[in-house]
Amino acid sequence: MNKKTILSGIQPSGILTLGNYLGALRNWVTIQHEYDCKFFIADLHSITVRQDPKVLRENTKRAVMQYIACGLDPQINTIFVQSHVHEHAELAWILNCSTYMGELSRMTQFKDKSQKQENVGVGLFDYPVLMAADILLYDSDFVPVGEDQRQHLEITRDLAKRFNSTYGEEIFKIPEAFISETGARIMSLQDPTKKMSKSDPNPNGYISLLDSRDVIIKKFKKAVTDSENIVRYSDEQLGIQNLINIYSSITQKSTSEIEREFEGVGYGKFKVAVGEVVADALEEIQKKFYELNSPEYDSFLTEIYEKGAKTAHGIAKSKLEQVYNAVGFVSKA
Numbered sequence: 001m002n003k004k005t006i007l008s009g010i011q012p013s014g015i016l017t018l019g020n021y022l023g024a025l026r027n028w029v030t031i032q033h034e035y036d037c038k039f040f041i042a043d044l045h046s047i048t049v050r051q052d053p054k055v056l057r058e059n060t061k062r063a064v065m066q067y068i069a070c071g072l073d074p075q076i077n078t079i080f081v082q083s084h085v086h087e088h089a090e091l092a093w094i095l096n097c098s099t100y101m102g103e104l105s106r107m108t109q110f111k112d113k114s115q116k117q118e119n120v121g122v123g124l125f126d127y128p129v130l131m132a133a134d135i136l137l138y139d140s141d142f143v144p145v146g147e148d149q150r151q152h153l154e155i156t157r158d159l160a161k162r163f164n165s166t167y168g169e170e171i172f173k174i175p176e177a178f179i180s181e182t183g184a185r186i187m188s189l190q191d192p193t194k195k196m197s198k199s200d201p202n203p204n205g206y207i208s209l210l211d212s213r214d215v216i217i218k219k220f221k222k223a224v225t226d227s228e229n230i231v232r233y234s235d236e237q238l239g240i241q242n243l244i245n246i247y248s249s250i251t252q253k254s255t256s257e258i259e260r261e262f263e264g265v266g267y268g269k270f271k272v273a274v275g276e277v278v279a280d281a282l283e284e285i286q287k288k289f290y291e292l293n294s295p296e297y298d299s300f301l302t303e304i305y306e307k308g309a310k311t312a313h314g315i316a317k318s319k320l321e322q323v324y325n326a327v328g329f330v331s332k333a
């Protein structure tokens with residue numbers, strides 16, 4: 001039986017967070033047997049905002065370890081580093097040539113991120129085209145994306161259709177969003193209107209997958225809430241809503257169960273309870289991570305991402321050849 005292909009990536013712009021885990025990684029683990037999965041570390045994307053080279057290298061390796069520590073099986077998934085497969089950048093160039101300035105200017109993530117910078121790099125503007133290349137190289141059927149990346153998937157679909165119709169061939173498969181029932185959208189603990197982000201300058205806004213129990217509980221105690229002091233799931237209480245989502249996502253309890261459990265209990269106790277379940281959930285992951293993060297596992301990890309890149313490259317290479325041929329490039333040999 002032919003499995004459908006799923007592809008997704010996470011940027012190594014910091015240590016992965018609770019948001020990456022509950023929103024992405026944990027779901028990837030549940031689907032890994034059912035689909036042909038390609039999961040990569042989007043290092044090319046991460047340099048669209050400035051990265052310290054040493055830190056980037058470290059975070060990229062750590063991301064591979066975190067993928068595995070979270071339960072992704074390297075035997076059945078293709079796990080690789082984006083820059084190891086040069087076709088990503090090459091296809092992005094080709095797609096650039098049929099992408100309009102206007103459509104990229106409308107991307108909300110670009111508008112947000114460019115506002116925070118004085119000199120806006122071309123890479124930041126072009127980010128969605130590189131993402132389209134990632135997806136289209138592998139004939140991906142589904143892409144698990146959060147709300148913030150939906151627009152980028154939309155433009156990927158547009159670019160694929162445009163290319164197919166220009167060159168008169170069914171070169172690219174049109175990908176679809178993969179909506180999982182369990183994917184939670186985790187918001188910043190300091191500003192519940194923003195997604196939890198590993199590049200947040202305020203570390204109290206996010207829980208890193210490597211934070212210690214004490215730090216986790218401290219961060220939850222400091223989480224921004226309102227003054228209602230009633231644990232209730234409401235759009236008027238976004239901070240509490242976020243904490244309920246986190247608690248629910250880990251314990252699998254429904255929101256109404258949680259409201260009942262914490263009825264008449266103030267925010268203080270609720271926050272500690274959330275911190276405890278998060279710390280419990282991350283304990284196992286951290287144990288595995290620290291085991292992998294030792295010199296004796298160096299070659300084990302290198303083998304995983306080298307094998308991943310080899311598999312990915314095999315697929316990407318033939319797709320890019322098809323594309324080069326379609327646009328009229330002379331073949332090498």
Ligand code: TRP
Binds near residue numbers: 009011
């Ligand atoms: N842009 C995604 C994010 O920041 C990461 C990413 C890069 C990605 N390329 C991708 C996700 C391709 C899915 C598919 O979350």
